[in-house]
Structure formats: structure tokens, C-alpha cells
Amino acid sequence: MPIDETQDMSLPxxxxxxxxSKGVKYAPLIIAAFVLMGVALIYVWSHLRMTxxxxxxxxxxxxxxxxxxxxxxxxxEIATLKAPNRIETxxxxxxxxxxxxxxxxIHLGESVKKR
Numbered sequence: 001m002p003i004d005e006t007q008d009m010s011l012p013x014x015x016x017x018x019x020x021s022k023g024v025k026y027a028p029l030i031i032a033a034f035v036l037m038g039v040a041l042i043y044v045w046s047h048l049r050m051t052x053x054x055x056x057x058x059x060x061x062x063x064x065x066x067x068x069x070x071x072x073x074x075x076x077e078i079a080t081l082k083a084p085n086r087i088e089t090x091x092x093x094x095x096x097x098x099x100x101x102x103x104x105x106i107h108l109g110e111s112v113k114k115r
Contacts, residue, residue: 091097
């Protein structure tokens with residue numbers, strides 16, 4: 001085998017100038033398409049993220065309103081439970097307590113002076 005034949009087999013055949021220029025023509029278009037797809041994906045992702053956050057905000061605002069209503073109801077309940085008339089009724093009926101007579105009242109300030 002001559003040396004010239006082995007050198008020809010290792011090198012790829014030369015492409016005509018027209019075929020080389022076709023690959024170069026499409027390279028910027030392919031790069032632009034990838035960039036455009038990347039921008040579109042980022043836009044869609046951010047839009048989905050924003051929509052999800054809006055739903056979370058709406059849920060939290062609803063929860064806040066429910067908690068404020070519960071707080072208002074608890075304040076009314078506390079005021080009702082602290083009402084003097086209610087306490088007096090419980091003391092008289094359930095505990096069977098009555099107001100003391102005059103003789104049963106001991107004034108500490110007077111009793112200390114007498115002794």
C-alpha cells in the first residue's frame with residue numbers, strides 16, 4: 001500500500017463552499033430560537049409562580065378575616081362572662097350565697113383602733 005492512499009482515507013472529504021455556508025446560516029437562527037424558548041419558559045414560570053402566590057394571599061386574607069371574626073366573638077363572650085349581673089346570679093343560685101348582715105361585717109380599720 002502506498003503512503004498517499006492512507007493519508008486520503010483519514011481526512012474527511014472537502015465540502016463545497018455552498019454546503020459550508022448553509023450550516024453557518026442556520027446557527028444564528030438556532031441560537032435565537034433557543035434564547036426565545038428560554039425567555040418564554042422564564043415568562044411562563046414567573047406567571048405561574050405569581051398566580052400561585054396570589055392564591056396563597058387570598059387564602060391568608062380569608063383566614064385573617066375568620067380569625068378577626070373569632071376574636072370579636074371571643075371578646076363578646078368575655079364581656080358576657082364578666083358581667084356583674086351574671087356573676088351575682090351564679091353566686092346566689094349555685095353557691096347559695098347572700099349578702100352579709102350589718103353585724104357580720106368587720107371593718108379592719110376600726111377593729112385595729114379599738115384594740
